[in-house]
Amino acid sequence: MSGTNEKLVLDFIDAWNRLDYDAIYGAMSEDIFYHNIPMEPCNGMAEVKAFFDQGGFNFDGAQWDVHHIAATGHVVLTERTDKFRIGEKWIAIRVMGTFEIENGKITKWRDYFDLAEFQGQMAEVMGASAA
Template identity: 70%
Template sequence: MSNAAEQIVVDFIESWNRMDYDSIYAAMADDIFYHNIPMEPCEGIEAVRAFFEGSGMGSDGAEWITHHIATNENVVLTERTDKFRINGQWIAIRVMGTFEIENGKIAKWRDYFDLAQFQGEMARVMGDANG
């Protein structure tokens, strides 16, 4: 590992893969800024919890695959494929993530992805009422 900031992000990704929400939330600062671009951002740990708990995804499995990781001091960039199991089927979304670490916690987290791809994957596993 390049440094402590990178290890925090690697551990965070592993927490997602175990769907260990206690560890996921423990890795975030109380005043975290999370932006799942192009969606609306969340500010504060309670807003992030509400976002994940209210997403309606109903995921019962996750596998985040890190293809590349780069670190510059307290900033960690990841190129990933984030997979989630929903209704017994897997969706997969390519993601670029930026994590800013302060005082040993994730203080800012921005993920960039193709919303149309995500919506298409969700429609596939949830059943598209218009299809």
């Protein structure tokens, strides 16, 4: 079971790398709990879609690099660098992710990252694009 769950998470990450939102949302359960810590959590697919579709920043590309992955039972842990392209610039965020899987769908997804690091990079990118 762990191997199947690990593959589901890797496929989910690959969907992000393609920005294939149908595959991204298709991997999650309708009652998904998503917490992009330290931000406010999302409860259910409607809130998750609102977060990503009308989120705080728009990006043109993504490249999530998995450095380590571990799976046991219904839980998959990832250590990643999530990169996002905004215009011609890239930001890179170090992330630890926890995915809980039930019946072949992600039911809980928590990502832990440094908000100050993210905000600093966003300020640089937005400042560069405004110049």
